[in-house]
Amino acid sequence: MKYWIIIVAALNRKRWRTGLTISSLVVAFLLFGLLRSVAVVFTEDIDLSGDDRLVVASKYSIIDSMPISYLQRIKGIEGVDIVAHQDWFGGTYIDRANFFPKWPVPPKEFLDIYEEYKISPQDEEAFINTRNGMIAGKRLVEKFNWKVGDRIPIIGDIYFLKDGTNLWEFDLVGIFNDLENPANEEQVFLNYKYFDEARDMANGTVGNFIVKLDDKEEGPRIAQEIDTMFANSMDETKTYTEKAYAQMFASQIGDIGLIMNSILAAVFFTILLVTGNTMSQSIRERTSELAVFKTIGFSDITVMLLVFIESLVICLIGAFLGLGITAILMPGLSEMVSLSLGQVALDSSIIISGIGIAVITAFISGFPPALGAMRLKVVDAFRKN
């Protein structure tokens, strides 16, 4: 600790340069914290027994549908509590920019499964009893200034009506909210019965089933039982936990973990060059000071360690500030981008790996100048000056 004044003196020598270097590291670690937090959600291993809801999808493609008759057979499996289903409606509300998911579902079973969607009994009743009923999340209602009783036009792009037109009209009969995950309020649910009767194709089919279990520990067994039940049929199934399904769904856009890690690798490679260059320049400018340290008795190793510690301090300050800002921004980010995959969070493994990267960056960027400082010959240093 007594050498601390030397480190502080070195960092204070050119405050602007030190500040800018630390700032670039802060940005890099902020990016690291944010991107890793999102990437973890997409890439973490999922345990089948960790969820009390299963999703049954077509084995070969998420766009393939399955007969609705499967519902009764799934319901008959021991340990299954409720079965609902949902379809991807697609469609556009006025303009393509107004994108939000629209899901035809069986109202009662669906709301019984998704207890986290809070809705008044009157609205729920209206949803169950209104043929072309729709319920919307609170956020969406506020966004489009809707109110219960409004008729919402949706232009179908996957599904047309039986008369060949594609203008669907749904009556907004209720509003739900999800306090734990407000991002879920940016979707609407439609009455499946009307959707299935009115559409011009694929009648009697569903996109996937949602199965609520009596006991989440039974998940692996029930998943296997469902898939075995429909093995060798025309529409074979693949059963996931809800989270694994969302992860698989997201992976359709590409390997998100790889994309994010590639961006981070590019960022840190650049930062490595920036920090390395700054450290080298800083040490070159202080050749005579380093020579003075050696003259008054500092050993070659001590001088080398001083340079390394200087590099380490810069990188760690950058890491702590960057990850600190990430932690501050995380609740807002989590609310903005939270997914059915799970909550986006800055967990301890990200913090630890961030600090690890800071140490490695410090070592690599500090190594050339530290080695130069160690090898510096006092006589040569003073002769050059």
Added chain:
Amino acid sequence: MSEILVDVKNLSKEYKRGGETLVVLKDLNLEIPKEDFLALMGPSGSGKSTLLNLIGGLDTPSSGSVSINGERIDQMNSKQLSNWRASNVGFIFQFYNLLPVLTAQKNIELPLLLTNLSSSQRKQHVETALNIVGLSDRSGHKPSELSGGQQQRVAIARALVSDPDILVCDEPTGDLDRDTATEILNLLKSLNQDHGKTILMVTHDPAAADSAKRSLHLDKGKLAS
């Protein structure tokens, strides 16, 4: 006769430049008694600074020996030389070489960071050194807030603070005006006479050499009387 502090025997120093060998010092012999104040003079390239560096343990000879207080420093490795310099020799340079962002007090404290002294003990030593060089009232000032003479006094205090036997000075007044140079030379004389420090000073300035107890001339790597 005073006890010999510095004993240089058959000292030679050569540098390789490309394929050429440059002989800077050749079979040089020199004895410096304790409490001596010796000025080394000579033209540029005569080997003065090289000799100073060898005696100060900053460089190693090509051949010959350098003993300080009976210790063969020419046989020490880099780490041993660092340790030896920390407690046995103080360096004073022409351009002071102070750390610009540290106060006078912190600059002077630097050599003491290598010791096991506590913070309060280090502070006490620094105050003593500042008293000796007459800068007690400027301890909190940074080098940029001090005159050239004051900066050199801080550098002298830094050289003194670990209480070395020998002070090695390379053109200590080379960057100062005459009056300030005289003040610095008087301070060095006082350190020699009142504090018993052995001083070896390289200078081009005959007036500076006059402050020393004796002068030696070096020419083409050899001592001339």
